[in-house]
Structure formats: C-alpha cells, structure tokens
Amino acid sequence: MRNEINESHEATEDYGISDEPSKKRKVVVPGEIIVSGEDYLPGEGAHREGENVVASRFGLAEELGKLIKVISIFGAFIPRRGNVVIARVVDLTFHGWLLDIDGASSSFLPIEESPRFISKNDMDQYLGIGDVIAAKIWAVKAKGSDLTLKGKGLGKLEGGFIFRVIPSRVPRVIGREGSMINLIKDKTGCNITVGQNGWIWIKGESIDAEIKARKAIEFVTEKVHVEGLTEKMEAWFDKN
Amino acid sequence: MAIKRESGRGATEIRPMMAKVGVIPNADGSAIFAFGDTVAIAAVYGPRQLHPQHMQDPSTGILRCNYDLLSFSVSDRKKPGPSRRSQEISKVTEWALSPVVDLEGFPNTVIDVQIYILQADAGTRTAGINAASLALAHAGIPMRNLICSISVGKLDKDLVVDVDKSEEDFKGGEGPTDFPIAKIANTDEYTLLQLDGKIQPEVVKKILKIADKACEEVYEVQKKALKEVVQ
Numbered sequence: 498m499r500n501e502i503n504e505s506h507e508a509t510e511d512y513g514i515s516d517e518p519s520k521k522r523k524v525v526v527p528g529e530i531i532v533s534g535e536d537y538l539p540g541e542g543a544h545r546e547g548e549n550v551v552a553s554r555f556g557l558a559e560e561l562g563k564l565i566k567v568i569s570i571f572g573a574f575i576p577r578r579g580n581v582v583i584a585r586v587v588d589l590t591f592h593g594w595l596l597d598i599d600g601a602s603s604s605f606l607p608i609e610e611s612p613r614f615i616s617k618n619d620m621d622q623y624l625g626i627g628d629v630i631a632a633k634i635w636a637v638k639a640k641g642s643d644l645t646l647k648g649k650g651l652g653k654l655e656g657g658f659i660f661r662v663i664p665s666r667v668p669r670v671i672g673r674e675g676s677m678i679n680l681i682k683d684k685t686g687c688n689i690t691v692g693q694n695g696w697i698w699i700k701g702e703s704i705d706a707e708i709k710a711r712k713a714i715e716f717v718t719e720k721v722h723v724e725g726l727t728e729k730m731e732a733w734f735d736k737n
Numbered sequence: 738m739a740i741k742r743e744s745g746r747g748a749t750e751i752r753p754m755m756a757k758v759g760v761i762p763n764a765d766g767s768a769i770f771a772f773g774d775t776v777a778i779a780a781v782y783g784p785r786q787l788h789p790q791h792m793q794d795p796s797t798g799i800l801r802c803n804y805d806l807l808s809f810s811v812s813d814r815k816k817p818g819p820s821r822r823s824q825e826i827s828k829v830t831e832w833a834l835s836p837v838v839d840l841e842g843f844p845n846t847v848i849d850v851q852i853y854i855l856q857a858d859a860g861t862r863t864a865g866i867n868a869a870s871l872a873l874a875h876a877g878i879p880m881r882n883l884i885c886s887i888s889v890g891k892l893d894k895d896l897v898v899d900v901d902k903s904e905e906d907f908k909g910g911e912g913p914t915d916f917p918i919a920k921i922a923n924t925d926e927y928t929l930l931q932l933d934g935k936i937q938p939e940v941v942k943k944i945l946k947i948a949d950k951a952c953e954e955v956y957e958v959q960k961k962a963l964k965e966v967v968q
Binding site: 524526527528529542553554555556557569570571572573575600601602603639640641665721722 | 759765766782783784785786795837839842843844845846874875876877878879880881882883921922923959960963964967
C-alpha cells in the first residue's frame with residue numbers, strides 16, 4: 498500500500514519548488530523588474546516590458562539559464578490535469594459524485610470512473626456525503642474539473658486524519674522525486690497521501706506517529722526559503 | 738505656508754505607515770495597512786467558483802470587493818451592514834484594483850476581497866486600497882503591478898498630503914477638500930480620482946505631482962511588507 502501511494506506522486510514532483518540548490522532565488526513583488534536584457538525569456542509568472550523582464554505575481558524569482566520564472570508561495574489551489582487531490586463528497590447526483598477539492602473549480606467524479614462497477618442504486622454505500630477520497634484530476638474544463646479513481650493509491654480514505662497546508666508548498670513537501678515525503682514516511686512509519694490541493698492525509702500505527710508526521714510536514718512548509726531541506730529534515734528527526 | 742497642520746506634520750508628510758502581510762491564516766491572502774490612526778484590514782479568497790451562476794463569466798474571472806467600516810471604528814457607533822457609502826466605496830475600490838489584476842486564466846471564478854476598517858481617521862478608502870493591493874499580491878494573483886493610494890487635501894489654499902479627520906473637517910477659507918487618488922505604482926496611470934470639495938482646475942496638476950511623490954513612499958512600505966513575509 499505504501500509503495501502504491503508513492504507512485505501517485507511521481508507525475509507531480511517536478512513542478513514548482515524543488516530542493517535543488519545552485520539556483521538563484523529572490524523574492525519579487527508584482528511589477529518589479531527581475532532582470533534587464535533582451536536575451537532573457539519570461540516564463541511562468543513573468544512578462545516582458547520593453548527591455549526588462551517583470552514579475553507578474555508575488556513569489557520567488559528563479560533563473561534557469563535564460564528562462565526567468567516566478568514561483569508563487571501563497572494562494573489558492575488552481576486545478577491542473579494529472580494532479581492528485583484530496584476531496585470531500587458534497588453531493589450525489591444520478592451520474593456520479595460532486596466533490597469539494599478546495600480549489601478554483603467544482604469537480605465531478607462520474608460513476609464510471611470508480612475502479613469497480615457500482616450500481617446507481619447503491620452509490621451512497623460506496624461513497625456517501627462527507628466521505629474523503631484521494632482522486633486524480635483527468636480533465637479541467639471551463640465549468641469544472643473531472644476526477645477519476647482509477648489509478649494507484651487512489652480511493653476512499655478511511656481512518657487517520659486530514660489537514661491543510663498552503664497548496665503552493667506541496668512540491669516542497671513531496672521533494673525531489675518524492676525524497677522528502679519518503680523520508681517522513683520512513684521515519685514515522687505512517688501512510689501519507691499528499692494532495693496537490695494542499696490537503697494531506699495521514700494514517701499511522703499510533704497517534705504519536707501521526708502527530709510527528711504532521712509536525713514534520715508543517716516544519717517543511719514553514720521553510721520557504723531554505724535550500725537543501727532534506728538534510729535539515731533528517732537533522733530535525735534526530736532532534737525530535 | 739499659511740496654515741500650520743494641527744498634527745505638526747509638514748505639508749507633504751504622510752502619517753506613520755504600517756503594513757503587514759499574512760495576518761489572516763484562513764484567507765488565501767491578507768494584509769493590514771495603516772496611515773496613523775486609520776487602520777484597514779483586507780482578506781482575499783479565491784479564485785473560487787462563483788455563485789450565483791448567472792454572474793459567471795466564461796472569458797475571465799471577476800473581482801468582487803466589499804468595503805465596510807466596523808461598528809467600533811468610528812466615535813459614533815456605525816450601524817453594521819452595507820450602506821450607500823460603503824457600497825459606493827466597494828465599487829470604486831473594485832475599479833481601482835481591477836486594471837492591474839489579470840484573471841483571464843481563471844474563467845467562471847471570483848476573487849473576493851473583503852476590506853474592513855478597524856479604525857477610521859479619514860483616508861479609509863485609500864488605506865483599504867493599499868491593504869487590498871497587498872492582499873491580492875499575497876494571494877498569488879497575477880498582477881501587472883501594485884496599486885498605491887493616497888489622499889491629498891486642501892486647507893484653504895495650501896495642499897497637504899494624507900489628511901486626517903480634523904483636516905477633512907477643516908472649516909474656513911475655501912472649505913474642506915479631500916482628493917483621494919490611486920495609481921499603478923511607478924507609472925502615470927491613475928485608477929481612482931475622487932473629489933470632495935472645491936478645487937481650481939490648475940491645482941489638480943499640482944495635486945497629482947504631490948500624490949506621485951507620496952505614492953512612491955507608500956510603494957516602498959508595501960514592497961517591504963511583502964518581502965518581510967518570506968523568511
């Protein structure tokens with residue numbers, strides 16, 4: 498089960514903040530000039546104004562060669578295709594479930610997207626209102642996003658607890674190729690599913706282990722600016 | 738300088754400014770901004786699904802502002818709930834902010850900006866706009882630039898920056914004049930110009946020049962507050 502959950506993170510780890518050192522980062526405010534020069538290329542969160550590359554949102558500006566991008570560090574979750582999210586069932590319709598993913602759109606889980614056949618008559622026995630699931634976004638449309646439960650590590654979450662971190666810090670929690678989350682899982686022995694929407698589900702052997710895992714994750718999300726976090730995390734586990 | 742300001746400030750001296758970002762943990766973005774005794778707090782929620790559905794715009798997200806005085810913010814208790822004044826200020830705040838935010842990436846959604854005045858000592862809409870601009874940036878909303886806002890007043894014939902309550906109620910000479918201005922930082926684009934009182938057309942140019950200088954100071958305070966939140 499634990500390995501299965503790991504795999505569901507893999508598609509997402511490269512996006513956003515990663516642990517790699519060596520890159521130059523600085524805090525920029527909207528409208529601030531990041532660099533001047535014709536040969537720079539504005540990436541996500543940046544645009545060109547004449548000579549200059551200017552930040553179009555608040556966050557950390559990063560130079561990747563000639564590409565400049567601004568990574569946001571606060572704010573709501575914007576659903577993207579392929580994201581694994583933790584969602585709560587808010588309503589049942591004839592064709593599937595309406596879910597709250599705590600993001601910019603409403604989302605829908607069609608009955609056909611459950612891993613096994615479910616009769617329309619006993620949908621509520623499989624997922625009722627208030628149930629929490631891990632699901633993957635497979636389409637983002639103007640009117641909302643569609644979810645699926647077909648995939649490793651997806652499905653109803655039973656036991657344990659969920660809590661929220663700032664969604665833009667999720668890539669940090671997962672770390673490069675899942676290094677950070679695997680470290681936390683190894684040290685605490687908990688099952689953890691991290692949703693890209695900032696909701697995290699933890700289930701462990703004991704409450705103490707679960708709380709320790711939560712504290713570890715909160716430690717990571719507070720350190721926005723720090724590089725080489727995985728080593729710091731190991732040191733943190735030695736102390737606690 | 739014919740008239741001395743009661744507070745002892747110079748004509749172009751802004752009251753001590755205070756700005757802090759990230760003051761409301763449950764909001765996606767939040768900020769507090771103060772000009773002396775005028776304190777405004779702003780929270781941003783979203784982008785999120787817009788209800789009622791008929792207000793949704795499939796081509797872009799929309800910005801929705803709500804400004805209000807809290808009942809204890811003024812000396813005579815303000816009756817809670819929307820009033821003519823607060824609805825008007827909500828609307829002008831929305832207009833002041835919307836030119837810089839780029840919501841085309843979030844169709845059918847809304848970004849809610851809640852602005853509350855904790856303490857009122859004149860210039861509440863300008864403090865509110867400054868706080869809202871910080872809160873929007875804090876929420877990671879794509880923005881062209883920050884918005885800076887300041888009010889310029891006229892005491893008889895003298896122009897003064899950032900009027901307080903006693904100056905807003907100034908009696909004598911040409912009477913009280915209050916001229917709130919909001920502009921896009923580091924540009925010549927103005928997003929809010931209001932006037933309460935009497936003023937000669939040629940003086941307006943002077944006012945804009947004074948406001949430009951003051952807005953630079955406001956911008957520095959805003960920039961510092963945003964950078965401080967990342968440690």
